[in-house]
Amino acid sequence: MRLAVIPGDGIGPEVVAEGLKVLAAVLPPDVKLETSEYDLGARRWHATGEVLPDAELESLGQHDAILLGAIGDPSVPSGVLERGLLLKLRFAFDHYVNLRPGKLHPNAVGPLAGNPAVDFVVVREGTEGLYAGNGGALRTGTPAEVATEVSVNTAYGVERVIRYAFELAEVRPRRKLTLVHKDNVLVHAGNLWRTTFDAVADEHPGIATDYLHVDAATIFFVTRPERFDVIVTDNLFGDILTDLAAAVTGGIGLAASGNLNPAGTHPSMFEPVHGSAPDIAGTGAADPTATVLSVALLLRHLGHDREAERIEAAVAADLAERDPAAPRGTEQIGDALAARLAG
Amino acid sequence: MRLAVIPGDGIGPEVVAEGLKVLAAVLPPDVKLETSEYDLGARRWHATGEVLPDAELESLGQHDAILLGAIGDPSVPSGVLERGLLLKLRFAFDHYVNLRPGKLHPNAVGPLAGNPAVDFVVVREGTEGLYAGNGGALRTGTPAEVATEVSVNTAYGVERVIRYAFELAEVRPRRKLTLVHKDNVLVHAGNLWRTTFDAVADEHPGIATDYLHVDAATIFFVTRPERFDVIVTDNLFGDILTDLAAAVTGGIGLAASGNLNPAGTHPSMFEPVHGSAPDIAGTGAADPTATVLSVALLLRHLGHDREAERIEAAVAADLAERDPAAPRGTEQIGDALAARLAG
């Protein structure tokens, strides 16, 4: 297994270290793990002005998968690292499925604690929409400035992610798929999403489908998240909904994600949903669980289902035993998970 | 007071009737109320094919304010009434401030119950962004379809809503303003919003300001809503955040809104944030409180601050006495509020 690792900024390196520890603990002896670390992010940009040189992009592409910690720092102008590194990777490697499970873990604190039926997964489109970088500005800095951002939606891009979502719904016990959009306002994009959704639905008569406007969806995420199974949505709505999902299902410290290239033409990339959290970087307070669960997604993507399940079971057991009165640090949690898996 | 009333669809007429009942109960004897009702919405469209004829738009414009119940029905193709009626009114009457208070009422049920510090107001831009209707589609219905939606942001439009938000923050006790955007991805629009925000902030040294990405903002709405005072954001982010705000502060049955034309060149329009809820229309189960609170916003906008406060106090008292075991119907709640105000 050739794994590229981008620890990144803030708490990124800390959580990635624990993710790799758990990976090492769970891998079967016959799988040889080769990791190559890439020094990308705020530190590199400050030191060299480089964000993601072509040679490194090319070299990253030679791996089976990528594990990323977090990218971003307030000292870097907003957008430089996000557009130049994070989103560049998603676009260059055609990560058209951004998979983000939302599961209420045992012992989760927060508004939904004790609701065991919360188990959904958001399939977020990853390569189009408002993330296409198709905007511009005219007369910048004057009272006559106009700035635009264009959401680009193609039948090609919308159909493939919707197909993925239906196939995922087919293998889940509840077999339900919800499309989230805002087709009463974004009528052109909305029409493309809905007609494509309806057409693919005809090929999946066993899947129950429904549609929600994004604003209504946020309400249900808070009041009735157990109504969701698989959710498919565009890039920006998916960004917003998955942070909300993390908040309601036990916190951003547990939310994993996979940027998938299901066609396998480029490596897929796995990362926690949380950011670099510069405020707690270096304190050892970051919860590495989201990264560890991202490692599970990585393993499943590479066909190691059993190992993925073992990690998920270890996390569930760890969460069930957490004592809110005795919070543990980054390394302690990683060690505890690795110990469970070695045992 | 010349009031235009658009009861609309679903539960719209039911909640508007209670709103008018409360308005009548609170108005001082020297204010003569003249209401004109407009039959607009799904029924009208089915019967005549008309959505909002020019003559009616013109006539609506001759009023001091507009009270709207709800618009929309699943029997009408998505977008027809939203774009043709609701949004047309907001754009034609230049409702550039969409004001949506989020306050945790006493006795509120839900995740935040018992957090008295939750008292924020979202200032949503109402006339630009992705709501501008600036999209299109190419090769519709073919595998080569491309559908776009353009978010249009002008210095003119952004500055005036940001100025409004700062002025509102000046008269609130906590004097804090948060800008919500996604400037790490939507770099052009984000730059316009941030530079305008920073420039206007310089004129308001007494206001504490901060910035949040929209995805992070959803997390704080759930985990720490008491951190917010005034929030200013664009049209779509505001749409999403205010439904979420309603969900966390006691439910969509309590969320009021004002579509304001602060310049006074056209009438402002007041409406509950909830939709037409066709599933409960006619059952008398709709909570008219959001409409009643919208009437309070209407009164305040027209300078009747005392009457607005009386309504808000009556609602607070009513909520404090609600018995979850004995839910009341639409009319009962309206009657109870009117009785409180008459007494």
Ligand SMILES: CC(C)[C@H](C(=O)O)[C@@H](O)C(=O)O
């Ligand atoms: C950092 C940012 C560009 C990114 C996104 O918007 O996709 C993040 O919020 C995420 O959800 O992975």
Ligand SMILES: CC(C)[C@H](C(=O)O)[C@@H](O)C(=O)O
């Ligand atoms: C009905 C719809 C067009 C509207 C909007 O998106 O603004 C509604 O959701 C709202 O928030 O008032």
